[in-house]
Amino acid sequence: MSKELIRLSDCVMKFDDDVILDHINLYINDKEFLTLLGPSGCGKTTMLRIIGGFQKPTSGDVFFDGVRINDVPPHRRKVNTVFQKYALFTHMNIFENVAFGLRINKVPDPKDPKRLIKVPEAEVKRRVEEALTLVNLAGYGKRSVNSLSGGQQQRVAIARAIVNRPQVLLLDEPLGALDLKLRKDMQIELKRIQQQVGITFIYVTHDQEEALTMSDTIVVMNAGKIQQIGTPEDIYNEPKNAFVADFIGESNIIDGVMHEDYVVGMYGRKFRCLDKGFAPGEAVDVVIRPEDIDIVSEAEGQLTGTVTEVTFKGVHYDTIVDFRGFKWLIQTTDYSPVGSRIGVKIDPDGFHIMKKSPYSGMFGDYSSYSAEYDELNEGPDEAEGGDEE
Amino acid sequence: MSKRRIPSRIFTVLVYLFLYAPIVLLIVFSFNSAKSNRVWEGFSLKWYLELFQDTRLLGALRTTLILSVLAALIATILGTAAAIGFYSMRRRSRSVCLSVNNIPLTNADIITGVSMMLLFVFAIGAFNGSPLSQLLGVRWKMGFGTLLLAHITFDAPYVILSVMPKLRQLDPNIYEAAQDLGASGFYAFRRVILPEIMPGVLNGLIIAFTMSIDDFVISYFTKGSGVTTLAVEIYTMVKKPVTPEINALSTLMFICVFLLLLIVNVRQARQETASSRRKAALTPSDGQS
Numbered sequence: 001m002s003k004e005l006i007r008l009s010d011c012v013m014k015f016d017d018d019v020i021l022d023h024i025n026l027y028i029n030d031k032e033f034l035t036l037l038g039p040s041g042c043g044k045t046t047m048l049r050i051i052g053g054f055q056k057p058t059s060g061d062v063f064f065d066g067v068r069i070n071d072v073p074p075h076r077r078k079v080n081t082v083f084q085k086y087a088l089f090t091h092m093n094i095f096e097n098v099a100f101g102l103r104i105n106k107v108p109d110p111k112d113p114k115r116l117i118k119v120p121e122a123e124v125k126r127r128v129e130e131a132l133t134l135v136n137l138a139g140y141g142k143r144s145v146n147s148l149s150g151g152q153q154q155r156v157a158i159a160r161a162i163v164n165r166p167q168v169l170l171l172d173e174p175l176g177a178l179d180l181k182l183r184k185d186m187q188i189e190l191k192r193i194q195q196q197v198g199i200t201f202i203y204v205t206h207d208q209e210e211a212l213t214m215s216d217t218i219v220v221m222n223a224g225k226i227q228q229i230g231t232p233e234d235i236y237n238e239p240k241n242a243f244v245a246d247f248i249g250e251s252n253i254i255d256g257v258m259h260e261d262y263v264v265g266m267y268g269r270k271f272r273c274l275d276k277g278f279a280p281g282e283a284v285d286v287v288i289r290p291e292d293i294d295i296v297s298e299a300e301g302q303l304t305g306t307v308t309e310v311t312f313k314g315v316h317y318d319t320i321v322d323f324r325g326f327k328w329l330i331q332t333t334d335y336s337p338v339g340s341r342i343g344v345k346i347d348p349d350g351f352h353i354m355k356k357s358p359y360s361g362m363f364g365d366y367s368s369y370s371a372e373y374d375e376l377n378e379g380p381d382e383a384e385g386g387d388e389e
Numbered sequence: 390m391s392k393r394r395i396p397s398r399i400f401t402v403l404v405y406l407f408l409y410a411p412i413v414l415l416i417v418f419s420f421n422s423a424k425s426n427r428v429w430e431g432f433s434l435k436w437y438l439e440l441f442q443d444t445r446l447l448g449a450l451r452t453t454l455i456l457s458v459l460a461a462l463i464a465t466i467l468g469t470a471a472a473i474g475f476y477s478m479r480r481r482s483r484s485v486c487l488s489v490n491n492i493p494l495t496n497a498d499i500i501t502g503v504s505m506m507l508l509f510v511f512a513i514g515a516f517n518g519s520p521l522s523q524l525l526g527v528r529w530k531m532g533f534g535t536l537l538l539a540h541i542t543f544d545a546p547y548v549i550l551s552v553m554p555k556l557r558q559l560d561p562n563i564y565e566a567a568q569d570l571g572a573s574g575f576y577a578f579r580r581v582i583l584p585e586i587m588p589g590v591l592n593g594l595i596i597a598f599t600m601s602i603d604d605f606v607i608s609y610f611t612k613g614s615g616v617t618t619l620a621v622e623i624y625t626m627v628k629k630p631v632t633p634e635i636n637a638l639s640t641l642m643f644i645c646v647f648l649l650l651l652i653v654n655v656r657q658a659r660q661e662t663a664s665s666r667r668k669a670a671l672t673p674s675d676g677q678s
Contacts, residue, residue: 052565052569054565054568073568074565074568074569075568075569075570075571075572075573079569080569080570081565081566081569083560083562083565083566084562085560085561085562086560087560087561087562087563087565087566088560088566089563089566089567089581089584089585090585091584091585091587100567100570100572100580101570101571104570104571104572104576105571160570161569161570164570164571
């Protein structure tokens with residue numbers, strides 16, 4: 001991770017009166033795998049399209065390698081894009097699809113460097129084969145686009161983009177149309193390809209698990225604003241506000257008060273934590289991840305509550321526990337029957353304290369929790385809502 | 390085969406009989422040696438011979454072919470451009486434009502014909518009265534030019550209608566994908582968009598061509614006095630005692646249109662089998678990895 005390659009400086013994007021991007025400042029380093037993560041309509045696709053050159057920001061600047069590129073059209077930018085639905089050319093075979101960019105590009109003539117010539121056919125052939133091999137499709141050149149499965153078409157789209165040796169590859173929810181198993185395989189493969197070709201990947205997704213698996217850096221977005229930028233570990237362990245805490249993984253978010261450094265109060269009790277730097281008596285949001293909570297007997301517990309719901313999830317149980325009207329999600333391998341009184345124990349490193357934000361009170365209560373609801377939320381979001389047009 | 394299917398078969402045969410009996414009769418009588426359309430006197434090709442010596446009819450045929458080809462080609466270019474324009478509009482303006490496009494299709498030919506004639510008369514009057522006409526020393530009158538304009542106008546909506554579905558089938562990002570790979574706007578259009586929608590464009594061309602050949606009413610009102618098309622010529626011939634020459638000509642025209650329709654249908658059938666083959670190819674598992 002070295003030098004800065006792309007910078008968005010105070011970018012605003014408006015469609016009519018809708019603010020899609022609200023004063024975005026972001027820099028992207030060379031050779032990093034950066035993910036723009038957020039729910040549909042948060043502006044992540046718009047941001048990608050601004051970098052690709054398909055849309056111009058209403059105000060603000062885009063820099064590439066230190067040069068302002070606001071007015072550079074897409075075909076003159078050193079970035080290539082993998083689109084959500086692949087956008088392959090169905091009237092060409094796989095080879096011609098991948099060769100498309102090479103056949104347009106002009107290179108200096110080796111005999112007379114001042115003259116520009118077409119890429120020689122032998123080199124086109126070699127590079128297309130190379131790209132197809134990289135995506136595990138060697139020998140597929142003669143096939144037609146429509147004879148391939150979704151996963152294979154996706155690989156062709158990647159080969160077609162990287163064959164031009166761009167400095168940056170933009171990927172717009174490229175795995176959204178694939179089934180779960182294939183998606184997981186492709187995640188690993190994408191990461192491998194990125195490391196092999198050694199270029200910057202900017203990846204757009206609404207799938208937090210995908211983001212955590214692949215990224216060097218995650219940019220969490222909501223409502224046109226960047227909520228947090230950080231490594232996957234940072235984002236997961238140290239969320240900046242209730243939105244991030246809720247969007248990345250599961251979180252119980254409870255109102256609390258910071259009594260002094262390392263001591264947080266909630267439910268009228270004091271707990272030891274590892275956070276400091278808050279004003280004494282400051283109201284805060286307390287995040288407790290479901291896997292950081294141990295269920296113990298009522299007598300041993302720091303807090304006591306009643307189990308209201310238990311769902312078997314394979315590795316663990318999702319246990320919903322009512323603590324004086326506020327419902328927590330606890331993930332544990334221990335089974336506690338519905339209706340039983342239990343105690344919970346949380347280690348100091350299980351607490352994460354956040355400053356109050358506009359998102360406080362909106363997330364982190366599992367009163368409306370149901371397994372069904374969770375699954376409904378996981379489907380690929382087809383319409384990127386406000387991102388279009 | 391079950392007995393219950395017999396009535397439905399009879400019904401089908403009757404439907405096709407009613408549809409095609411007149412044409413079969415026409416074809417049969419075009420080979421009749423008698424002048425009458427009521428009695429069969431024996432097989433003969435003499436009406437075809439006479440047809441090919443009738444300079445008036447052949448002249449009309451030539452005009453019609455030139456007119457139809459030109460009108461279809463120009464309408465295809467304009468219609469395709471218009472369809473692409475509609476496609477890139479926002480949803481509301483697009484649906485307004487498409488509805489406006491559909492009105493001429495449902496409008497009665499007679500209204501289109503009369504209104505175009507009025508427009509041409511008005512425009513010609515305005516032009517001939519203008520200093521421009523004097524400056525150029527040209528007087529404009531109804532003729533092949535107005536006929537061609539009229540045909541292009543009523544052909545174009547059919548082209549739009551046949552190109553539009555192909556555009557809708559396109560991947561929404563395909564134009565951007567081409568640009569992204571380094572293509573300029575025009576190159577992307579020529580190498581990607583046009584080939585992808587070509588089947589629709591060609592179908593539009595064929596439909597426009599047959600519509601032009603077929604048209605009588607609009608041509609009648611817009612042709613002026615100098616030129617005549619085949620359909621108009623046949624109509625004027627029918628007013629005099631009918632000669633079986635017309636049978637021969639109609640037979641030839643029917644065969645031409647029939648062949649064109651056959652081409653359109655075969656092309657469509659090919660596309661459908663190709664796409665169903667694709668679906669079949671997509672079902673097996675992902676193969677590699």
